Amino acid sequence: MTIYDIAREAKVGIGTVSRVLNNSPKVTDETRDRVVTVAKRLNYQPHAFAQGLARKRSNTLCAVIPFFTNYFFIQVLQGVQETLAAVGYDLIIHGANTQAQLEDYLDHSMRKGRVDGTLLFSLKLPDRFAEVFIEKKNPLVLVDTFHPSFDSIRVDNTEGAKKATEYLLSLGYRTIGMLNANLSSVPAQERLSSFKATMCTHNVEVRDEYIINSSNTKNDGFSREAGYEGMAEFLRRGIKLPSAFFVSSDIQAIGMIAALRENNLQVPNDIAIVSFDDIEIAKYFNLTTMRQPMFDMGELAVKKMLERIENPSAPISSINFTPTLVVRSSCGANKNYVLNDNR
Amino acid sequence: MTIYDIAREAKVGIGTVSRVLNNSPKVTDETRDRVVTVAKRLNYQPHAFAQGLARKRSNTLCAVIPFFTNYFFIQVLQGVQETLAAVGYDLIIHGANTQAQLEDYLDHSMRKGRVDGTLLFSLKLPDRFAEVFIEKKNPLVLVDTFHPSFDSIRVDNTEGAKKATEYLLSLGYRTIGMLNANLSSVPAQERLSSFKATMCTHNVEVRDEYIINSSNTKNDGFSREAGYEGMAEFLRRGIKLPSAFFVSSDIQAIGMIAALRENNLQVPNDIAIVSFDDIEIAKYFNLTTMRQPMFDMGELAVKKMLERIENPSAPISSINFTPTLVVRSSCGANKNYVLNDNR
């Protein structure tokens, strides 16, 4: 079932068939009708690869994400997928859990012609590939990561951490700790710095023993396990608990709550928590948290990409989303809610 | 950068280049070396579409899933993605939230040559498309759904619901309700029938007012909202609570718990719950639940698909996974028996 079949049946040339199928204006209505009718009757579908080969366009994007299990990415991906579906693009998803896997992917699988562009999530783009992307004019949009040569969509971690910290301060908490992810991650670094800076600005002491940087490397420490272990280990040390914690992600906060509960400590009565992300399950735990507009980020990433494909020489843009505070009851501010406990 | 460039540089023909790159045995070692060296130097990557066009093979699979946000699918997809990555296949993900969207996708996007096969999740395959798939010999593997003409991987809902119900009975519960998803969903139907049958087998009365079928259509009622609303509505009716509930999914159970808590009811003290799925967050809520091996199902789906591609005329297989009971504390069972999987 090819355009040749249609051409024969409709008694026209293949060029005309192609023009009709691509809505070229230079076709008589009469001819157009004949072709359309035959195409419909034969239930013709163009061969995507042949089109891709001829057009040098695939109508496909690739999303490279770390940690397929991470709710943050799932929610961003949802935005990506829905936006893409609306414009008839396909989405290829590629998992790259480590920097090495990313390089491997970029080396081997980023095959020319396969995709019109790549969305890279949260992973640092190695410099040697940056050059390749630029040289080959392969569109690249970065989400939750940065490189001066490419469009990027980011969350303002500094501002988010600042808001979170100031919220705790505004509630009167003065001994505040931070349960952080692995410091190898850039967002973890930024959130920590901003937390310290904000505390400093407000003349509140930051105590080193209240800073827990996860040593767990799974998901860069953005995991329930990391939160659980971080808090369990902290409690084992027997230090007096701070009155509140800023936690670098909801999922860690959930692990942390489990550890606290095992020690008969309640949130927010014994300790207040403000975390980061607002993943879907955050509300099940009544977490007060800094919301990242994940769906919107995915949507915007696609839009940026499509613009970039249309206009490769447009100036590079970098968009920052500022997280917004979502107040639930984990800081004790809203007494109407009872914190969801596990039982 | 094409095989022509390599051919020129290596002073061989394009056929030889192709043979080398495809590890054909009929090439001298000396020639092979020359070609490989040049290919490496030029950092050659074959053009996927040209290969696809010539080979009539895309090394790409498409997964059509409903409800991108559903944890069940996320976890199955993870199995799919990892298995696929290991064999160098790409994965295209397509969301189809409704039967109509599915038909739309099948009509338009299922373009010949684009993918080597399709994995269809949980959606009912319309008969008219079944014929098309068969006629075009387009490999199709069904996951969590069924059609006699295609390979399928399913969960034995009947057996799962039976085990769950019997577990509640074994703990001595005698007034047992069921909080079910939307009856338009086949799994919901199967789980309900089996629940009733099992109760009947054990001579325990099934009371109609204890059967809650969600009217919420989002995710076919497999959602937190559905669980919350179902229980809230039930409580509003003021009927005496049964001692236990079988719930058709973890996510509903989580919503149900929230509704109970708002009425100062505790799980398992006031009411016991056994649910279905064992999604990742089930353990955060200490849910006793029927585990579906989601990752394994994804993995197996891919394996089946690859087999089918290899051997299109192999007999059709249908594999049933039987859910296994995971005991946590939501049924109030002996605490020693509780899995300590908090970490």
Add this chain to the structure above:
DNA sequence: GATTTCTATGGAAGGGCTTTCAGGAACTTA
């Protein structure tokens, strides 16, 4: 009515690969 302009059309070229096919070189065999 003759010439020019325009428009719709058919078909070739080209995109980059695989695979078939035919032929040349090296090697056997009689």
Add this chain to the structure above:
DNA sequence: TAAGTTCCTGAAAGCCCTTCCATAGAAATC
């Protein structure tokens, strides 16, 4: 030494499109 094998190799054909180019016929111009 001639004929038959075997093996490797180069190039053409084919995969299915899009797009360019040339042309025929219609329309417009003088």
